[in-house]
Amino acid sequence: MCGTCGCGSDTNGPSILKPGEKEHVHGEHTHSHENDHHHHHDGHHTHEHSHKHKVLEIEQDILQNNEVLAARNKGYFEAKNIFALNMVSSPGSGKTSILERTLADLKDEIPFYVIEGDQQTLNDANRIDALNIPVIQINTGKGCHLESDMIFDAVKKLDIKNDAILMIENVGNLVCPSMFDLGENKRVVIISTTEGEDKPIKYPDMFHTSDVCIINKIDLLPYLNIDIDKLKNYALQVNPNLQFFEVSATTGEGMDAWYKWLKKNVN
Amino acid sequence: MHELSIALGIVKIAEDETVKAKAKKVTKIELEIGELSGVELESLNFVWESAIKDSVLEFSKKEINIIKGKGKCIDCDTEFDMKFIYDTCPKCNSNFKGILQGKELRVKALEVI
Numbered sequence: 001m002c003g004t005c006g007c008g009s010d011t012n013g014p015s016i017l018k019p020g021e022k023e024h025v026h027g028e029h030t031h032s033h034e035n036d037h038h039h040h041h042d043g044h045h046t047h048e049h050s051h052k053h054k055v056l057e058i059e060q061d062i063l064q065n066n067e068v069l070a071a072r073n074k075g076y077f078e079a080k081n082i083f084a085l086n087m088v089s090s091p092g093s094g095k096t097s098i099l100e101r102t103l104a105d106l107k108d109e110i111p112f113y114v115i116e117g118d119q120q121t122l123n124d125a126n127r128i129d130a131l132n133i134p135v136i137q138i139n140t141g142k143g144c145h146l147e148s149d150m151i152f153d154a155v156k157k158l159d160i161k162n163d164a165i166l167m168i169e170n171v172g173n174l175v176c177p178s179m180f181d182l183g184e185n186k187r188v189v190i191i192s193t194t195e196g197e198d199k200p201i202k203y204p205d206m207f208h209t210s211d212v213c214i215i216n217k218i219d220l221l222p223y224l225n226i227d228i229d230k231l232k233n234y235a236l237q238v239n240p241n242l243q244f245f246e247v248s249a250t251t252g253e254g255m256d257a258w259y260k261w262l263k264k265n266v267n
Numbered sequence: 268m269h270e271l272s273i274a275l276g277i278v279k280i281a282e283d284e285t286v287k288a289k290a291k292k293v294t295k296i297e298l299e300i301g302e303l304s305g306v307e308l309e310s311l312n313f314v315w316e317s318a319i320k321d322s323v324l325e326f327s328k329k330e331i332n333i334i335k336g337k338g339k340c341i342d343c344d345t346e347f348d349m350k351f352i353y354d355t356c357p358k359c360n361s362n363f364k365g366i367l368q369g370k371e372l373r374v375k376a377l378e379v380i
Contacts, residue, residue, distance in 0.1 A: 053378055053380055054379050054380070055376055055379075056284055056288055056377045056379060057376050058280065058374045058377055059374075059375060059376075060373065060374050061372060061373055062276045062277055062280065062372045062373060062374060063273075063276065063372060065276065065279070066276075143272075145269060147272070175269070175305075176272075178305060179269060179305050179306075201351075201353050204351060204353045205305045208352050208353075236362060237353045237355060238353040240362040240363050
C-alpha cells in the first residue's frame with residue numbers, strides 16, 4: 001500500500017510529470033519518505049515485562065516524516081530566496097484561473113514556477129504551460145492532498161532559479177491538505193462567492209492554518225445573496241490573523257492589491 | 268480521507284520501532300489524538316483494519332487517549348475548554364488565543380514481543 005497518497009495499491013502512487021512527458025512506469029517511482037532519513041531516539045526506555053513483552057515509549061508525532069521534509073523544503077526555498085505559496089481551496093473556487101491571470105499579468109516582472117496537484121490529468125499543467133511558465137504536474141492518484149516529499153521531488157525536477165515565486169496548487173479539497181505542511185512560506189486559501197459565507201467554520205482547519213484568504217468571483221456578487229462581511233467575520237473567528245483579498249480572476253477586479261502583496265514578498 | 272495517510276504513518280512508525288527493538292510484532296499500540304487535531308476517529312477506525320493488514324500491527328490492540336482541546340485567551344489570559352478550533356474566549360469574546368492542548372497526533376507507546 002502506498003503511504004504517500006494513501007491509495008490502495010502501488011499502481012496508484014503519485015506521478016510527477018512535466019507537460020508532454022509520458023506517464024511513468026509503475027514501480028519506478030521512488031518515495032523518498034520510505035527510508036532515506038533516519039530518526040534517532042536515544043531516549044528509548046524499555047521496560048521488561050513477563051512473557052517477553054516489552055513496552056517502547058515512542059512519543060513520536062505521526063506527521064513527523066512530513067514535517068522533516070517540509071523543513072528541508074523550507075531551507076531550500078530560503079537559500080534560493082524563493083517565495084513559495086501553497087494554494088488551497090475546494091474544487092472549483094478558481095485556483096487555476098487566479099494563477100493563470102496572475103502569471104499572465106506578472107510574468108514579465110517576476111520569474112514564476114508552478115507545481116500543480118490533482119488526482120488525475122495534466123490539464124492544469126497544460127493551462128500553465130500555455131503561458132510559457134515552467135510547470136510540473138503531480139497526480140496523486142487516489143490521494144487527496146500533496147505531501148512534502150512530493151514537493152521535494154517536484155522542486156528538484158523544476159530546477160528553480162533564485163529570487164522566484166513558486167506557486168503550489170494543491171489538490172482541490174478543503175479538509176485534508178490542511179494537515180500537511182509543504183514547507184511553503186505562506187498558505188493561501190481561496191473561497192469563491194458562490195460557496196456560502198459559513199464555509200470558514202464548516203471547514204475551520206484550513207482557514208486556521210492559512211495566512212491569506214482570497215475571495216474570488218466578486219464579479220458575481222450582484223446575482224448572489226452572499227454577505228461578504230459575514231464571511232470575513234466567520235473566517236476571522238477561526239483565524240484573526242488572516243489577510244483578505246477580494247478579486248475576480250475573470251474581470252481582473254481587485255487583482256492589483258494581490259499583485260502588490262506578491263511583489264512586496266518576492267523582494 | 269487523510270486518515271488513511273495518518274494510519275499508514277502510524278504503521279510506518281510501528282514497523283521502524285519494532286525492527287529497532289529487534290521485536291517480532293506489536294501486541295498493543297497507544298495513540299494520543301487531540302480533539303482539535305483534524306483527525307476524525309470514526310474515519311481512522313474505519314481505515315484501521317485495512318491499513319494494519321500484513322504489518323507488525325496486525326492483531327495488535329489499539330488504545331487511543333483522546334486529549335481535550337484547551338485554549339488560553341491572548342487578550343485576558345482566561346484558560347478555557349475548546350470543542351472547536353474557532354471557539355472564542357468565553358469571558359471577553361476575543362478570537363485571539365493560544366491552543367494549549369488538543370492538537371496532539373502521536374504514537375505514545377508500543378508493547379512488542
